[in-house]
Amino acid sequence: MSILKGVGVALVTPFNEDLSVDFESLTKLVEYNIENGTNYLVVLGTTAEAATLSSEEKKQVVEHIIKVNNKRLPLVLGIGGNNTLEVKQQIEETDLSDFEAVLSVSPYYNKPNQEGLYQHYKVLASTGKNIIIYNVPSRTGQNVEAETTLRLSNEFPNLFLIKEASPNMLQYFDILRKKPEGFNLVSGDDEYTLPVTLAGGNGVISVIGQGYPKEFSTMVQLAFDKKVDEAYEIH
Structure with a gap:
């Protein structure tokens, strides 16, 4: 899906001192990224601390970002977990009409083997929704090996x-x-963005990019254009 190319920003969830969601700051963050070249936004990814948001907070964050974005940038929604059937149910029951795809982290804690990881994503694929595999072994405790990714993608x-x-x-x-x-790949690690893009990747889903959207989006576009020296000046 070429629409998800360039710099996707995994939005943080800002909070007030009383631990309520700071929607004013969230509005500013979304606007800042739209105005400074971010290509798409990831809502309720792991960077958003989705694992520790209540169901009501998640609902409010999603509704707020959809409203503020107002269809200006493509959106991706994070729905993941280590209970395969529950994740499948969430994907099926969620209104995804405002989203291009679901970003789903591989199961954490359970540490399934490669066949288990394959079966997990096979079940998610059965929903018929556009799914982005998310491999982050430092967080999940298990690597989705290249062979497994290629098996799934084929x-x-x-x-x-x-x-x-x-x-x-x-x-x-x-x-x-x-x-x-x-099928394509985006870097999930900011520091690997440039070499991965130059090697043929679709860019990055970034954390630090939300603080430096103009610099990151310019660097990635230069990489797409094979202007290597100019890209490395920003890197």
Whole structure:
């Protein structure tokens, strides 16, 4: 899905001193990223502290961002967990009409083997929704290996993208080299953004990019244009 290309920003959830969601600051953050070149926004990703938001807070955050964004940028919604059937149910029951895709982190704590990871995403693919695989082994305790990602991407077209945050750069390159047409990879690690994009990736889903959207989006576009020296000046 070429619309999810460039710099996607995984929005944080700002809070007030009383621990309520700071919607005024959230509005400013969304506007700042729209005005400064961010290509799409990720709502309720792990960076948003979604795991510690209440159901009502999640609902309010989603509704607020949809309203503020007003269809100006594509949106991605984070729905993940280690209970496969519950994640599937959440995806099926959520109104995704304002979202291009769901970003779903691989199961954490359970530490499934590669076949278990395959079966997890196979179940999510059965929803028919556009799903972004999210591999972040430093957080989940288990790596989605390149072979598993490629197996999934070849069998399920709606698993169309991976946010790859393995510490092993060779894994990124292996996926990029062997991936089927229509599947792509974005860096899930800010520091790997430039080399991954130059190697053929679709950019990054970034954390720090929300603080420096103009610099990040310019750097990634220069990488797409193969203006390597100029891109590295920003990097």
